[in-house]
Amino acid sequence: NAGVTQTPKFRILKIGQSMTLQCTQDMNHNYMYWYRQDPGMGLKLIYYSVGAGITDKGEVPNGYNVSRSTTEDFPLRLELAAPSQTSVYFCASSQGTGGYTFGSGTRLTVV
Amino acid sequence: AQSVTQPDIHITVSEGASLELRCNYSYGATPYLFWYVQSPGQGLQLLLKYFSGDTLVQGIKGFEAEFKRSQSSFNLRKPSVHWSDAAEYFCAVGADTDKLIFGTGTRLQVFP
Numbered sequence: 105n106a107g108v109t110q111t112p113k114f115r116i117l118k119i120g121q122s123m124t125l126q127c128t129q130d131m132n133h134n135y136m137y138w139y140r141q142d143p144g145m146g147l148k149l150i151y152y153s154v155g156a157g158i159t160d161k162g163e164v165p166n167g168y169n170v171s172r173s174t175t176e177d178f179p180l181r182l183e184l185a186a187p188s189q190t191s192v193y194f195c196a197s198s199q200g201t202g203g204y205t206f207g208s209g210t211r212l213t214v215v
Numbered sequence: 216a217q218s219v220t221q222p223d224i225h226i227t228v229s230e231g232a233s234l235e236l237r238c239n240y241s242y243g244a245t246p247y248l249f250w251y252v253q254s255p256g257q258g259l260q261l262l263l264k265y266f267s268g269d270t271l272v273q274g275i276k277g278f279e280a281e282f283k284r285s286q287s288s289f290n291l292r293k294p295s296v297h298w299s300d301a302a303e304y305f306c307a308v309g310a311d312t313d314k315l316i317f318g319t320g321t322r323l324q325v326f327p
Contacts, residue, residue, distance in 0.1 A: 144224070144320075147259075147317040148317075194259070196258075196259075204259070206259045208256075208257060208258045209257075
């Protein structure tokens with residue numbers, strides 16, 4: 105049982121480049137989330153989804169986009185990378201009972 | 216608006232000592248409350264959660280937390296800390312269980 109899988113684990117981007125952070129879960133969870141973690145700031149919600157075809161903005165959505173075409177996948181897209189997007193990104197899923205299962209994270213550096 | 220405050224950024228304890236990590240929340244009704252632990256380079260793992268009922272909840276790894284409505288607190292405790300408990304701990308609150316707000320975390324260091 106893999107749980108929540110995030111790829112890549114590390115990435116360095118140049119300013120203005122684009123990339124997609126992949127997230128896949130095999131637990132048939134309806135709810136999926138993207139958070140970013142910055143030192144001393146805790147986790148901030150970027151986007152979330154309550155089911156396939158449904159997404160909504162979280163606290164810090166600017167500069168990001170998401171899609172949810174299947175229950176399993178919830179990719180996060182950065183269109184024009186900026187240094188402010190240097191962070192650790194976590195994907196999580198849940199059944200809606202608050203017991204989030206987190207992926208191991210993607211460490212992104214924008215230079 | 217909902218918010219979570221973890222007043223202690225960094226706590227150091229000796230192995231075998233007791234531990235209490237503080238968490239205060241702001242929310243108009245009874246929230247759903249959670250504690251997560253993050254080991255270096257890892258994702259977050261759920262330690263315990265409170266939805267309703269008994270205000271003292273037991274979690275994994277010997278942790279417990281007590282919900283105190285009058286103090287808007289949900290402090291995490293452990294009677295005897297092990298070196299492997301060194302990690303960062305996050306408190307989280309949600310009005311609905313499908314969307315949580317996390318505190319800024321408390322880093323626990325354990326000395327032998």
